[in-house]
Amino acid sequence: MENRPNVNVAAIGPEEVPVIDLSGDIERIVEEVGNACKEWGFFQVINHGVPLHLLEAMKETSKEFFDQPMDEKKKAKRDEVNPVGYHDGEHTKNVRDWKEVYDFLIDDSTLIPASPDPDCQELRTITNPWPENPSQFRVVCQEYAGEMEKLAFKLMEIICLSLGLPGGRLKGYFEEQTSFLRINHYPPCPFSDLTLGCGRHKDFDFLTVLAQDDVGGLEVKRNGKWVPVKPDPTALIINVWSNERYKSAEHRAVVNGEKERYSIALFLVPSHHVMVKPLEELVSEKDPPKYLPYNWGKFYATRNRSDYKKQNVDNIQIHDFRVPN
Ligand SMILES: O=C(O)CCC(=O)C(=O)O
Numbered sequence: 001m002e003n004r005p006n007v008n009v010a011a012i013g014p015e016e017v018p019v020i021d022l023s024g025d026i027e028r029i030v031e032e033v034g035n036a037c038k039e040w041g042f043f044q045v046i047n048h049g050v051p052l053h054l055l056e057a058m059k060e061t062s063k064e065f066f067d068q069p070m071d072e073k074k075k076a077k078r079d080e081v082n083p084v085g086y087h088d089g090e091h092t093k094n095v096r097d098w099k100e101v102y103d104f105l106i107d108d109s110t111l112i113p114a115s116p117d118p119d120c121q122e123l124r125t126i127t128n129p130w131p132e133n134p135s136q137f138r139v140v141c142q143e144y145a146g147e148m149e150k151l152a153f154k155l156m157e158i159i160c161l162s163l164g165l166p167g168g169r170l171k172g173y174f175e176e177q178t179s180f181l182r183i184n185h186y187p188p189c190p191f192s193d194l195t196l197g198c199g200r201h202k203d204f205d206f207l208t209v210l211a212q213d214d215v216g217g218l219e220v221k222r223n224g225k226w227v228p229v230k231p232d233p234t235a236l237i238i239n240v241w242s243n244e245r246y247k248s249a250e251h252r253a254v255v256n257g258e259k260e261r262y263s264i265a266l267f268l269v270p271s272h273h274v275m276v277k278p279l280e281e282l283v284s285e286k287d288p289p290k291y292l293p294y295n296w297g298k299f300y301a302t303r304n305r306s307d308y309k310k311q312n313v314d315n316i317q318i319h320d321f322r323v324p325n
């Protein structure tokens with residue numbers, strides 16, 4: 001039942017995901033972001049600095065890409081070796097999603113561990129399999145990624161400030177970032193009351209910046225109910241992850257019976273060698289670490305290996321590293 005769209009959906013209106021204006025007084029912004037992270041772990045931003053014409057161009061070129069015949073899309077396909085590119089068989093929590101995606105790395109040449117095996121030190125370089133068509137696809141994606149990246153790092157700074165840390169406290173962990181973007185295309189679905197476009201999940205990254213079109217479908221879990229996020233193609237949705245000082249919100253995307261829908265996520269993730277663990281400044285005897293350290297690159301390599309087929313177990317998740325109470 002957890003995977004059905006119509007169960008436990010909140011009425012529209014009384015509770016809405018916070019909307020934060022990123023222009024103006026920095027102290028106000030820091031306070032609003034801190035509160036939204038504590039209360040929701042999810043918020044929308046407006047006046048974010050990403051040019052609206054670029055958001056539109058990105059949607060257009062994405063549509064042109066996905067409208068192509070399957071043979072053409074498969075030329076830019078991801079596979080067991082290369083975890084980025086076109087893919088239409090994603091599973092969230094072992095249930096197949098009603099969507100197709102194109103993933104691309106911010107850094108065209110990104111280092112990751114060659115294997116999930118903790119004893120293997122070998123690294124390999126992964127690169128984006130850019131499609132030849134549409135011809136402007138690559139340029140638009142790269143320009144878009146550059147703007148989104150600037151915004152993601154600005155938000156990282158604001159989040160650090162809101163935690164009482166220096167703004168640049170986390171930047172160093174992202175020098176050889178493995179961050180990537182994902183274009184989600186949800187075709188119209190004749191079984192929209194039975195199927196989800198993207199099953200319930202928490203993102204695995206430090207921070208996600210999500211753009212969506214005007215169709216709607218994104219929902220965030222709040223006090224046991226699914227709250228729909230008002231679709232606004234000019235706003236961006238931010239979703240954070242932290243050591244439980246801030247919430248990491250569960251969310252999902254429902255599909256539409258008639259309309260297709262696009263969303264584009266940037267997942268901000270660190271360099272492959274970074275050990276992810278609670279920051280020393282945020283733990284104390286009274287507030288001990290809630291998570292065990294884990295190597296980001298190995299986590300990424302493990303997930304990529306298991307993304308392809310339906311597994312007998314759930315995919316590796318951050319909560320696998322949670323310290324038992
Ligand atoms: O399409 C959406 O609104 C959500 C997508 C999402 O949560 C994801 O790609 O992680």
Ligand SMILES: [Fe+2]
Nearest residue numbers: 201202203251
């Ligand atoms: Fe997500």
